Amino acid sequence: MPSEPQSRYDQKLVHVLKTSAAVFADKGYHSTSMRDISRATKMSLSGLYYYFKSKEELLFLIQDYCFSTVIEDCRRLLEGVDDPVRRLKLLIENHLNYFVNNMNEMKVLSHEANSISRDRFRKINTKKRQYVDLVMNLLGEIARENRADGVDIRVATFSLFGMMNWIYNWYDPRKDVDVAGLSKNITRLFLSGFLGERGLKAGRLETGRESHLDRDVSIWQQ
Amino acid sequence: MPSEPQSRYDQKLVHVLKTSAAVFADKGYHSTSMRDISRATKMSLSGLYYYFKSKEELLFLIQDYCFSTVIEDCRRLLEGVDDPVRRLKLLIENHLNYFVNNMNEMKVLSHEANSISRDRFRKINTKKRQYVDLVMNLLGEIARENRADGVDIRVATFSLFGMMNWIYNWYDPRKDVDVAGLSKNITRLFLSGFLGERGLKAGRLETGRESHLDRDVSIWQQ
DNA sequence: CCTATCATCGAACACTTGTTCGAAGTGTCT
DNA sequence: AGACACTTCGAACAAGTGTTCGATGATAGG
Numbered sequence: 448m449p450s451e452p453q454s455r456y457d458q459k460l461v462h463v464l465k466t467s468a469a470v471f472a473d474k475g476y477h478s479t480s481m482r483d484i485s486r487a488t489k490m491s492l493s494g495l496y497y498y499f500k501s502k503e504e505l506l507f508l509i510q511d512y513c514f515s516t517v518i519e520d521c522r523r524l525l526e527g528v529d530d531p532v533r534r535l536k537l538l539i540e541n542h543l544n545y546f547v548n549n550m551n552e553m554k555v556l557s558h559e560a561n562s563i564s565r566d567r568f569r570k571i572n573t574k575k576r577q578y579v580d581l582v583m584n585l586l587g588e589i590a591r592e593n594r595a596d597g598v599d600i601r602v603a604t605f606s607l608f609g610m611m612n613w614i615y616n617w618y619d620p621r622k623d624v625d626v627a628g629l630s631k632n633i634t635r636l637f638l639s640g641f642l643g644e645r646g647l648k649a650g651r652l653e654t655g656r657e658s659h660l661d662r663d664v665s666i667w668q669q
Numbered sequence: 670m671p672s673e674p675q676s677r678y679d680q681k682l683v684h685v686l687k688t689s690a691a692v693f694a695d696k697g698y699h700s701t702s703m704r705d706i707s708r709a710t711k712m713s714l715s716g717l718y719y720y721f722k723s724k725e726e727l728l729f730l731i732q733d734y735c736f737s738t739v740i741e742d743c744r745r746l747l748e749g750v751d752d753p754v755r756r757l758k759l760l761i762e763n764h765l766n767y768f769v770n771n772m773n774e775m776k777v778l779s780h781e782a783n784s785i786s787r788d789r790f791r792k793i794n795t796k797k798r799q800y801v802d803l804v805m806n807l808l809g810e811i812a813r814e815n816r817a818d819g820v821d822i823r824v825a826t827f828s829l830f831g832m833m834n835w836i837y838n839w840y841d842p843r844k845d846v847d848v849a850g851l852s853k854n855i856t857r858l859f860l861s862g863f864l865g866e867r868g869l870k871a872g873r874l875e876t877g878r879e880s881h882l883d884r885d886v887s888i889w890q891q
Numbered sequence: 892c893c894t895a896t897c898a899t900c901g902a903a904c905a906c907t908t909g910t911t912c913g914a915a916g917t918g919t920c921t
Numbered sequence: 922a923g924a925c926a927c928t929t930c931g932a933a934c935a936a937g938t939g940t941t942c943g944a945t946g947a948t949a950g951g
Contacts, residue, residue, distance in 0.1 A: 639861070718940070
């Protein structure tokens with residue numbers, strides 16, 4: 448799904464998606480008119496409909512494209528890594544990194560999840576559930592391994608997602624700590640909270656050396 | 670601001686606010702028409718405008734009324750409590766309790782924060798900032814007391830709000846743990862994460878005896 | 892019972908919305 | 922150059938939007 452041929456058509460489509468995402472992120476989906484998007488993309492109103500057949504499909508394309516990439520990147524990143532704690536750390540790192548580098552799209556994904564039709568909602572929710580289950584199972588493993596009981600796994604899972612997805616409400620790359628720092632903070636905050644005192648033993652929480660952050664995981668950029 | 674005289678007018682206004690909040694929470698503010706609200710409240714379209722002078726003021730009234738109560742309740746609850754950790758625990762408990770008992774209003778407050786005009790946005794944001802600052806200062810104190818450095822206070826603050834405010838996306842009172850459990854879990858998760866291993870010492874994390882949950886802090890209900 | 896204030900209503904207005912359609916422009920291959 | 926598919930556009934439509942206004946019903950005090 449990511450980084451495909453890139454025909455003339457594809458390039459322009461991506462440009463439209465990225466521009467629209469910025470407008471949606473700024474004004475919200477419902478109060479953005481097709482005329483707003485026409486203005487932002489410098490295309491005629493009717494010209495837009497060559498690339499999608501309804502405003503709602505446009506929203507879907509943004510969400511699906513964006514979320515598919517997060518999952519795909521995550522899958523690739525976790526490949527071959529066995530230790531559940533390390534897997535979780537990589538997942539958090541990937542999630543936050545993608546979020547910060549594609550704030551508009553991720554805001555639209557997080558904020559306008561319910562603004563699409565039932566059918567398309569289901570389609571995205573299937574992927575979303577897979578992603579959530581991945582985290583939930585990871586936490587289950589970790590809890591079992593470390594006998595970290597007493598914490599509801601569902602609460603822990605969505606607390607983690609809350610921490611990560613809420614950032615579009617406050618995070619400002621210009622005045623806040625950078626992605627690496629953000630990632631380190633949230634990982635430490637959550638993991639040592641989830642594991643209790645055990646989490647700090649054996650230096651397991653140091654976010655080992657080279658991060659993958661230099662790798663550009665964005666499909667939008669370029 | 671809460672529990673005032675309750676004239677005929679006030680009672681009906683509250684009813685309209687509560688009903689509208691439910692519709693907004695369900696369909697979203699922008700895709701809810703005044704005719705939807707007219708239907709839900711069983712009032713005529715024009716009759717609604719006797720209670721507010723625009724759709725956007727209706728949204729504001731919901732948000733302001735709701736958030737003012739959270740703050741007011743919180744203020745009362747923390748009165749006389751000095752230990753910052755205990756203060757934080759009470760604040761979390763109050764926040765989550767109010768959230769769960771007024772899910773519709775809180776969802777509207779969290780989700781439609783940007784759907785109001787700049788002037789009104791400022792008005793609410795002033796209160797919101799006070800509330801955020803309260804938490805941020807609390808965390809600062811706690812960090813200083815416990816030498817829990819290495820965690821960015823701003824990240825920690827908004828991570829906590831992320832955990833708490835995200836619940837409208839997943840929490841289902843019928844299948845999830847109850848408010849007390851939710852509160853205990855999130856408190857433990859965050860606090861022992863924030864304090865590191867120190868947080869678990871001395872039983873400081875037991876959510877001491879009788880909670881305030883039986884107290885009805887809602888202004889909407891009755 | 893009368894009257895003044897409160898509360899509600901139907902009907903209409905001015906405007907914006909998403910979308911369509913047929914035509915015109917653009918580029919590419921033979 | 923001509924033919925053909927790809928891409929863009931202006932103009933219009935039908936439906937839905939938030940809001941207003943004058944009039945009517947309800948309620949309570951004298």
